[in-house]
Amino acid sequence: LVAAGEHGRPAAAQAAGRGTIKGHIRLMGKLPGNPVIRMGVDPMCARINKGKRVIQETVVASLDGSLANVFVKLRGTFPTTPVPAAPVIIDQRGCLYVPRVVGIQAGQTLQIRNSDALLHNVHSSSPLKDNNFNVGQPLAGMVNQFRLKEEDAMVYLRCDLHTWMRSYIGVVSHSYFAVSNTVGTFAIDNVPAGTYTIQAWHERYGPLTQ
DSSP, X not given: OEEEEEEXXXXXXXXXXXXXXXXXXXXXXXXXXXXXXXXGGSHHHHHHTTTOOOBOOSOOBOTTOBBOSOEEXXXXXXXXXXXXXXXXXXXXXXXXXXXXXXXXXXXXXXXXXXXXXXXXXXXXXXXXXXXXXEEEEOSTTOEEEEEOOSOEEEEEEEOSSSTTOEEEEEEESSSOEEEOOTTSEEEEXXXXXXXXXXXXXXXXXXXXXX
């Protein structure tokens, strides 16, 4: 796993002593395959996905190795940043969590929706007590809100009824984080001038720092 970064400063950002960190994350070597999810375990999930070949998207990479769903954060000393008022949203749609990887600032609202007309439960796993929850969502349109109060490595979200459903939440005490997109790139904006460590985390390959 290779993370390449650059620190570019537009003129306006230079004046404020801030810039943007951009990077491209690539997986070196042979790309692994992803298994097919057997939705027939729950006939309702099978019916929702009829005619589809649903893949467990553990490794989402293009032919050149560009790797999606990598959570990237900066480590260092930062000024206090306000907690965003807008929630981070995870949807249960087609018996999958969408998106698979998100980042959130500690204290920000996490909103989890059920868009499926069937029962899901939302179960988080974290070594930090305040970041754990486990609730049922039996109806389409249900929404629950949570506040993950403490910075955490990665919170693992699962549905105990549909064991293939998984999502990962990076909880950070500041706003300097991102998730790589489908072409493996990320950008972290408005970063104060300084020296930082970049940490990239992937659910299969773990953390990499630079």
